Every structure is written in structure tokens, then in C-alpha cells.
Amino acid sequence: MDTPEATRGGEPVIELRQVSAELGARPVLRGIDLRVGRREVVALLGANGSGKSTAIRTIVGQVPVTGGEIRLFGTPRRRFRQWSRVGYVPQRTTASSGVPATVTEVVSAGRLARTRFGPLRRADREAVHHALEQVGMAQHAGDPVEALSGGQHQRVLIARALAAEPELLIMDEPMAGVDLASQEVLARTLRAQVGAGSSVLLVLHELGPLEPLIDRAVVLRDGCVLHDGPPPEAVGQHALPGHDHVHPHDPAPRPLRSGLLS
Numbered sequence: 001m002d003t004p005e006a007t008r009g010g011e012p013v014i015e016l017r018q019v020s021a022e023l024g025a026r027p028v029l030r031g032i033d034l035r036v037g038r039r040e041v042v043a044l045l046g047a048n049g050s051g052k053s054t055a056i057r058t059i060v061g062q063v064p065v066t067g068g069e070i071r072l073f074g075t076p077r078r079r080f081r082q083w084s085r086v087g088y089v090p091q092r093t094t095a096s097s098g099v100p101a102t103v104t105e106v107v108s109a110g111r112l113a114r115t116r117f118g119p120l121r122r123a124d125r126e127a128v129h130h131a132l133e134q135v136g137m138a139q140h141a142g143d144p145v146e147a148l149s150g151g152q153h154q155r156v157l158i159a160r161a162l163a164a165e166p167e168l169l170i171m172d173e174p175m176a177g178v179d180l181a182s183q184e185v186l187a188r189t190l191r192a193q194v195g196a197g198s199s200v201l202l203v204l205h206e207l208g209p210l211e212p213l214i215d216r217a218v219v220l221r222d223g224c225v226l227h228d229g230p231p232p233e234a235v236g237q238h239a240l241p242g243h244d245h246v247h248p249h250d251p252a253p254r255p256l257r258s259g260l261l262s
């Protein structure tokens with residue numbers, strides 16, 4: 001009989017087995033396997049449209065699966081309810097979703113999974129403040145989010161995910177369209193989270209400043225897993241032909257040479 005993963009100390013925090021998903025009747029994920037172990041940092045890479053965001057969104061329940069199975073902390077996702085254990089940073093869209101709110105209000109929303117939608121107590125307010133400090137935004141606590149730069153807004157979204165003190169962070173392109181200073185802050189924040197024992201799954205276009213943190217890379221192409229193993233640099237970019245990659249979130253899209261990532 002197989003030894004259960006949990007008793008080997010390797011219970012995955014995320015496990016996708018042969019997961020398929022469709023968007024608008026179009027197959028976008030075509031049977032992907034993806035595993036994130038406890039304390040592991042996994043980068044999900046691939047060209048535009050390869051299915052990275054869709055994979056992430058199936059995990060957090062925003063896109064239904066048409067086949068296969070997803071487990072979170074060993075529980076089938078359909079039955080998973082412990083969302084305070086998961087911090088999710090969606091792909092950044094507009095600065096404020098049109099709703100007037102302060103930085104503190106947005107970050108406090110991330111705490112609701114812990115308060116079960118009750119009022120924030122002192123420990124909750126402290127957690128919100130700590131999350132803002134981690135991303136270097138405490139001095140902007142009372143600012144309207146509409147007034148923030150793209151990088152500052154991204155830091156706020158990350159603070160919102162951290163406010164629940166999650167064990168698992170799922171981030172969709174946290175570095176996209178973010179200025180260098182904010183990238184450094186995000187890298188530092190992630191380092192601290194990983195040091196404290198968090199597990200991380202993040203969509204990236206380039207490993208960039210996060211490279212030293214990445215344990216493993218899963219590369220998607222056309223909704224299938226093309227590579228699962230060491231990050232691309234380690235397997236040799238030249239071994240796999242690249243092509244120009246245009247980032248959709250860049251204000252002025254420019255081609256990047258990204259080898260295996262394209």
C-alpha cells in the first residue's frame with residue numbers, strides 16, 4: 001500500500017491531477033498536473049494565452065473544471081472551506097475597481113476570511129497594519145487607492161493577501177507593470193514569507209528578482225504542461241528555442257527574449 005504523502009512530510013498544499021477547463025466552450029487547460037509541496041515556491045510560466053491565469057483561477061474556484069481533480073491541503077477543492085489559509089493576489093486590472101476605498105479598507109477586506117465577516121478586533125487591525133508595513137505602505141494607510149501608482153497598488157493587493165496570515169500564497173503576475181522599487185519590495189516580502197514557512201504558487205513572465213526563491217518551474221504551452229522541474233535558466237535557455245513575447249500589461253508592449261517561457 002502507498003504511504004500517504006502526509007506521513008512522509010510531503011503533503012502537497014496544491015495538487016492538480018489531469019485538470020481540464022474551458023472558457024467560452026474553448027478548451028484552455030487540457031489535462032494538467034501541478035503540485036506545490038509544503039514550503040515550496042513554484043513558478044508557473046508560459047507564453048501569453050498558454051493558460052496560466054486559468055490554471056490559477058481554477059485553483060481558487062473562479063473557473064470551473066471540466067475534468068480532473070484539484071486538492072487544497074489534501075481536501076478536494078469542492079469541499080475546501082479554509083480560505084484564510086490561502087492568500088490570493090489576482091492579476092492586476094484597474095486601480096480600484098471603481099469603488100472608493102482607502103488602502104486600509106482594501107487590506108482589511110483580506111482579513112474577513114479570518115473574522116468570518118464579523119467586526120475587526122484589535123489583533124485583526126494589528127495584522128492589517130503589519131501587512132501594510134511588510135509591503136512598505138503603512139504611511140499610505142489612509143490614502144484613497146485611486147491615488148496610488150501601479151506599483152503601490154500591487155503592494156496593497158499583496159498586503160490584502162497577507163492580512164489573513166495565509167500559509168499558501170497564490171499570485172498571478174505580481175511583478176507585472178510594477179516599478180523597480182516595488183519589485184524589490186515584493187521580492188523582499190516574498191522572501192520573508194517563504195522564510196516564515198509559506199508555500200507559494202506564482203505566475204511569472206520572467207523569473208527576474210524572484211529567481212533565487214524559485215524551487216521549481218512548471219511551464220505551460222497551449223494548456224498542457226511542457227516542463228516541470230528546475231527553473232528554465234538551470235536547464236539552459238539555449239536548449240529550447242524562444243520567440244518574441246509581448247506582455248499584455250505593459251503600457252508600451254515590447255518583445256522580450258524569454259526562451260522556454262515563450
Ligand SMILES: Nc1ncnc2c1ncn2[C@@H]1O[C@H](COP(=O)(O)OP(=O)(O)OP(=O)(O)O)[C@@H](O)[C@H]1O
Binds near residue numbers: 046049051053248
Ligand atoms: N473569458 C474568456 N472567454 C474565452 N476565452 C478566454 C477567456 N479568457 C481567456 N480566454 C482565452 O483563454 C486562453 C488562456 O488564457 P489565460 O489568461 O489563462 O492565459 P495566460 O497564460 O494567463 O496568458 P497571459 O500571459 O496573457 O496572462 C487565452 O487564449 C485567452 O484568450
